[in-house]
Amino acid sequence: MATLGRNNKILLDLVRKPGNNLCADCAAPEPDWASYTLGVFVCLNCSGMHRSLPTVSKVKSIRLDYWEDSLVEFMQERGNSAAKDIFEKCVPAFYYRPQLKDCAVLKDQWIRAKYERREFTGEHENFLQAYNSDLVETTLWKKGRDNKQFLKRIFLLSQKDFTLKYFIKGDSKVPKACITMKDLNANFQPEKIGHNHGLQISYLEGERTRNLFVYHEDGQPIVSFFNAIRATRLAYLLNIHPRLQNSDLIPQITRESLKEGYMEKTGPTQREPFKKRWFTLCFMNRKLLYYKSPLDATELGAVFIGTENHGYSVSESSGRGTRTSRWHCRITLETPERQFLFMCEHAQEQREWIEAFRKIISQPMTSEDYASRTMVFHRYHMRPFSGGGIDLDM
Structure with missing residues (x-):
């Protein structure tokens, strides 16, 4: 018969071990929740996102909830490091791994990509190929340059010629703008834009910085588009710096304001x-x-x-x-x-x-x-x- 004190003590000892002492999804210190179906220790914030995946992940507090012996044994067998070997086996170098400070949509889609869609286990190559396609097309809501109105625009990302173009209409032959990867930057700005999925794209237009503010109603398309931009930026940087390694270029792909x-x-x-x-x-x-x-x-x-x-x-x-x-x-x-x-x-x-x-x-x-x-x-x-x-x- 399991006892609350004994099993909770085992879990508390387990969560202090290297690998388990940081949230498996956002690296927050001292996680005090765990997914007993996935075998990972997570923070309070990420545990809420796991609850939105009830068929994939079920969570409990390692301090307050009752744990059966079999669940504790599974947590001992698995743990964060072993789980990452499974669920993060094939994460591309360009893919952004969210941290504690990052916005909710990045963390939510990271969790869904890992555990729900299993994008990085090596089972589904189509997910990884989508980020590195020669052409990635998506429709986003974009803020007008001189007004506050957001209108639908078609964005076309090309890894072949390292450009991002957007069009006013679907049948437009000439893009409204053609942005090179040289100075392009993208980062999520939900509070500034006023939308949970708000993304800011910046680049040099002539002599000055030009900002585009966009969003998508759904989290997966906007995060996928963001990571496709990162894939294209990395390909561009590797093209102009062929002697450098991925580790040298990753910090330069996209950047947040200090x-x-x-x-x-x-x-x-x-x-x-x-x-x-x-x-x-x-x-x-x-x-x-x-x-x-x-x-x-x-x-x-x-x-x-x-x-x-x-x-x-x-x-x-x-x-x-x-x-x-x-x-x-x-x-x-x-x-x-x-x-x-x-x-x-x-x-x-x-x-x-x-x-x-x-x-x-x-x-x-x-x-x-x-x-x-x-x-x-x-x-x-x-x-x-x-x-x-x-x-x-x-």
Whole structure:
């Protein structure tokens, strides 16, 4: 006869072992739930997603629920590492493995792909081939460039010529845009876009960054499209860097912003009125972009962030004596030729922005960074920043 205390103690000892001490699906520490049909330990958040797959996964709390001896024995035999050998046997290098911080649709579809569709067990090659097809076509809802309305658009992803095109109508011969893989980036932004499946696609359009905001009503098509973009980006990077390994290129496939949010800014003389703007700081290209609103198609300005050795630094102070600003948590960003002044509403936001700036400033510059710096200096011709950027906001 099983006893609650004995079997729970066995499970608690088991979950502390390497491999089991992180959630099998999102790597969250100290999981305290388990799927007794799959033999994996998972966190509370992922356990809820497992419950949506009742024919595949059944979960219990390892602390509170009653466990029969046979179920405990199965958990001892299986565990996270053994389960990954089965359910993650053939995960492609480009496929994004969600972590604790990632949005729900990424984690949900990862769990469904592993356990429900069994995409990575080696049983179904058609799943993996779909991501690497020469052409991947999907229909998405896309936000208009100059309005808030989302309209259906057809997207065509080509691994043959490394492009992403979208069309206004299904019978259109000429795409509305043809985007190369060179500077394309895609990441999920559900809160910004206002949809659980919201995806932001960014690329260089001439001299400025262009943002597309799209979504699909269902989770599987948008996550599959995202991973198809990653597959195409990896193929492109391997094509231009044939001597590099996958491990060198994976971090470059897609990237998230280091920090995003509202701050207030003033102009070059610091006598101009402060204006509330949406800022995006990217670690990979060392650029601070800012927009009038989070869903703007193009940025108003850009600032390159170099290293301390090149004369860049950031500091904080109280801005209560600053005129025209409603906010009082000041950030001063020093560049070789200009001082930038920003205001945050709260001290916590101020600390987070300063930490993000310092993370970039402390990172040595690469040859690609020097090229990016030169482009920021010389690409723009309207109201250039003397400190390495452009301001179209004055």
